[in-house]
Amino acid sequence: xxxSELGPRDGTVGIRQVAxxxxxxxxxxxxxxxxxxxxxxxxxxxxxQAIKELGFVRNGSASSLRAGHGRTIGLMIxxxxxxxxxxxxxxxxxxxSEREYAVILCGSAGLMQREERNMRMLxxxxxxxxxxxxxxxxxxxxxxxxxxxxxxxxxxxxxxxxDQCSVTVDDVTGGRLAVGHLLDRGARDxxxxxxxxxxxxxxxxRAGALSALAxxxxxxxxxxxxxxxxxxxxxxxxxxxxxxxxxxxxxxNDLLAMGVLRVLLQQGVRVPDxxxxxxxxxxxxxxxxxIPLSSIRQPTYQLGRIAADLLLDECDHPGTHAHQQxxxxxxxxxxxSTSP
Amino acid sequence: xxxSELGPRDGTVGIRQVAxxxxxxxxxxxxxxxxxxxxxxxxxxxxxQAIKELGFVRNGSASSLRAGHGRTIGLMIxxxxxxxxxxxxxxxxxxxSEREYAVILCGSAGLMQREERNMRMLxxxxxxxxxxxxxxxxxxxxxxxxxxxxxxxxxxxxxxxxDQCSVTVDDVTGGRLAVGHLLDRGARDxxxxxxxxxxxxxxxxRAGALSALAxxxxxxxxxxxxxxxxxxxxxxxxxxxxxxxxxxxxxxNDLLAMGVLRVLLQQGVRVPDxxxxxxxxxxxxxxxxxIPLSSIRQPTYQLGRIAADLLLDECDHPGTHAHQQxxxxxxxxxxxSTSP
DNA sequence: TTCGGGACTTGACACGTTTTAATGAGCCCG
DNA sequence: CGGGCTCATTAAAACGTGTCAAGTCCCGAA
Numbered sequence: 001x002x003x004s005e006l007g008p009r010d011g012t013v014g015i016r017q018v019a020x021x022x023x024x025x026x027x028x029x030x031x032x033x034x035x036x037x038x039x040x041x042x043x044x045x046x047x048x049q050a051i052k053e054l055g056f057v058r059n060g061s062a063s064s065l066r067a068g069h070g071r072t073i074g075l076m077i078x079x080x081x082x083x084x085x086x087x088x089x090x091x092x093x094x095x096x097s098e099r100e101y102a103v104i105l106c107g108s109a110g111l112m113q114r115e116e117r118n119m120r121m122l123x124x125x126x127x128x129x130x131x132x133x134x135x136x137x138x139x140x141x142x143x144x145x146x147x148x149x150x151x152x153x154x155x156x157x158x159x160x161x162x163d164q165c166s167v168t169v170d171d172v173t174g175g176r177l178a179v180g181h182l183l184d185r186g187a188r189d190x191x192x193x194x195x196x197x198x199x200x201x202x203x204x205x206r207a208g209a210l211s212a213l214a215x216x217x218x219x220x221x222x223x224x225x226x227x228x229x230x231x232x233x234x235x236x237x238x239x240x241x242x243x244x245x246x247x248x249x250x251x252x253n254d255l256l257a258m259g260v261l262r263v264l265l266q267q268g269v270r271v272p273d274x275x276x277x278x279x280x281x282x283x284x285x286x287x288x289x290x291i292p293l294s295s296i297r298q299p300t301y302q303l304g305r306i307a308a309d310l311l312l313d314e315c316d317h318p319g320t321h322a323h324q325q326x327x328x329x330x331x332x333x334x335x336x337s338t339s340p
Numbered sequence: 341x342x343x344s345e346l347g348p349r350d351g352t353v354g355i356r357q358v359a360x361x362x363x364x365x366x367x368x369x370x371x372x373x374x375x376x377x378x379x380x381x382x383x384x385x386x387x388x389q390a391i392k393e394l395g396f397v398r399n400g401s402a403s404s405l406r407a408g409h410g411r412t413i414g415l416m417i418x419x420x421x422x423x424x425x426x427x428x429x430x431x432x433x434x435x436x437s438e439r440e441y442a443v444i445l446c447g448s449a450g451l452m453q454r455e456e457r458n459m460r461m462l463x464x465x466x467x468x469x470x471x472x473x474x475x476x477x478x479x480x481x482x483x484x485x486x487x488x489x490x491x492x493x494x495x496x497x498x499x500x501x502x503d504q505c506s507v508t509v510d511d512v513t514g515g516r517l518a519v520g521h522l523l524d525r526g527a528r529d530x531x532x533x534x535x536x537x538x539x540x541x542x543x544x545x546r547a548g549a550l551s552a553l554a555x556x557x558x559x560x561x562x563x564x565x566x567x568x569x570x571x572x573x574x575x576x577x578x579x580x581x582x583x584x585x586x587x588x589x590x591x592x593n594d595l596l597a598m599g600v601l602r603v604l605l606q607q608g609v610r611v612p613d614x615x616x617x618x619x620x621x622x623x624x625x626x627x628x629x630x631i632p633l634s635s636i637r638q639p640t641y642q643l644g645r646i647a648a649d650l651l652l653d654e655c656d657h658p659g660t661h662a663h664q665q666x667x668x669x670x671x672x673x674x675x676x677s678t679s680p
Numbered sequence: 681t682t683c684g685g686g687a688c689t690t691g692a693c694a695c696g697t698t699t700t701a702a703t704g705a706g707c708c709c710g
Numbered sequence: 711c712g713g714g715c716t717c718a719t720t721a722a723a724a725c726g727t728g729t730c731a732a733g734t735c736c737c738g739a740a
């Protein structure tokens with residue numbers, strides 16, 4: 001049997017078998033797959049027919065080797081355990097799935113080292129582009145992608161350079177809204193509980209909090225920095241605060257706030273009567289909370305969708321694509337934890 | 341300049357440049373990368389040095405084209421918005437990250453159609469293996485992978501065939517534990533709220549519930565089937581039940597239970613005094629709930645880790661690998677929502 | 681009838697790596 | 711001293727698709 005009649009790996013079917021079945025050349029099959037408009041409708045139909053009959057599945061490796069990249073994008077987020085990020089990931093996945101792209105998911109866990117390792121891995125995989133919530137402003141890991149002309153969109157982080165897109169929510173305003181609200185409710189001694197200030201999100205929310213205090217002309221901010229922004233960390237902070245309770249607590253995310261709330265209630269501290277409590281992100285799971293949690297809402301799912309759209313636009317129209325820095329405004333959601 | 345001195349795509353560095361720099365042949369560089377033990381220590385060091393100096397990053401597409409598969413695995417779960425699945429995904433990602441594999445994440449949203457489309461995409465990407473929580477027992481989408489000899493591990497689903505691994509939790513026992521507990525607490529008129537019974541998880545939990553009733557010799561089960569297992573669906577069910585409240589409600593997952601709880605409390609129904617409520621999965625976010633939720637705990641994160649280990653074992657030792665069907669036992673967690 | 685030109689199609693090569701069989705360099709022992 | 715080892719390295723042949731210059735075909739105008 002002639003070589004041309006055998007498929008790849010002596011068993012499966014490749015572009016050549018399809019071509020033979022449809023009575024065209026391999027080149028034409030490739031065109032049907034990649035530039036359908038260039039092939040006559042009749043031929044196209046015959047090829048599609050052959051594809052279906054033979055159960056042909058394109059070899060993505062060969063395709064990306066030749067083309068320089070494949071139908072895959074990378075998504076790097078800070079924390080796989082945080083509903084805020086997984087909700088964002090859902091937005092990305094929905095868009096990419098519609099457009100027939102595969103999504104490689106990576107979690108950096110906030111570690112520069114893991115971020116860099118993942119970036120290298122994505123470069124190796126020849127992804128078409130990358131959506132990333134960076135650990136910090138350090139451009140080292142991004143350089144790896146830039147060298148290889150892999151488009152990048154910043155997620156939940158403003159692009160410091162004008163040569164890329166970003167989608168963010170204004171965290172300074174968010175912090176201001178939160179603390180402004182606490183001040184309105186009469187709080188003066190306010191605690192800010194957040195993660196490392198090297199993370200932009202924490203730094204901005206804190207800055208917003210301070211600016212609200214400055215604008216009001218009264219009130220003080222105690223700052224508590226935690227390693228991880230989890231309910232567990234919230235527990236520890238709350239226990240620590242029990243000895244000298246502030247008027248109000250502003251947590252830099254809802255997971256922390258959930259942990260704090262739990263301990264306060266267990267210890268009989270009345271919320272909001274004794275302590276006001278507000279979180280950030282407005283994740284869905286605080287709805288059933290003992291005291292419904294006030295929070296700062298972000299268009300989380302949309303963040304993911306829009307970033308994905310921007311990335312695909314850059315991939316599809318590298319010439320005409322105009323980089324955009326999109327910033328959403330957050331919204332103050334008042335619930336029982338701050339309103340008597 | 342001779343072709344051999346230029347890099348791939350006239351700019352980046354390839355295996356050839358590394359070889360030249362280290363004074364060896366391309367084949368040796370490849371061996372350093374893939375079978376380090378076959379190359380002498382001195383040569384190996386020289387090659388690594390050259391790799392670092394030139395900033396070489398392997399072209400994964402070329403690699404998987406030649407080798408037949410790459411360092412990528414597929415992970416297909418039912419619902420990206422459900423913390424149970426994202427927690428499982430976290431376990432998978434942690435293991436794969438350690439072993440330098442990339443993870444392609446797909447959500448089937450419980451739709452056969454999306455499951456099949458994703459499977460095709462994974463086959464196209466030449467993934468090394470796939471971890472999948474299947475939508476149903478229909479083997480059509482798995483066939484696509486089996487034809488191509490792509491190893492598969494079932495996640496949260498028992499393998500019906502002995503030629504693959506699976507990692508599950510005993511949902512029948514889980515259902516029995518839940519309803520047995522409700523009966524112990526004196527409930528007789530019990531409602532079961534769950535998703536489509538075509539999903540094994542729902543069917544098994546229901547079966548367990550029924551067997552608990554049978555064992556007790558008393559009590560009845562009202563069955564409420566919802567489309568989606570979300571808090572929103574829980575709201576609707578609860579409103580529907582308000583007119584004729586049962587003694588107890590068993591929700592097939594915690595998200596449903598959260599929605600149900602919220603409406604009950606809003607309407608002034610006392611939990612657990614008037615209605616007992618128990619969920620399933622024991623997700624972290626119910627901890628801060630108004631009435632802490634009783635639930636059935638599963639080793640979620642471990643599920644992901646172990647499934648990932650099994651898959652990698654099958655990939656690394658295709659000859660000696662012994663397929664395993666691992667089943668964990670769930671644990672009843674009693675909290676306030678079922679104990680006065 | 682011939683020629684020009686547009687619309688499709690073709691064929692062969694290139695993409696960067698892995699793999700195979702073959703080569704070379706030592707080394708031991710008869 | 712040389713034959714038969716082993717271990718380390720090499721050269722060249724794939725892997726299956728995308729690309730692009732070079733056709734082929736067909737139709738209408740001259």
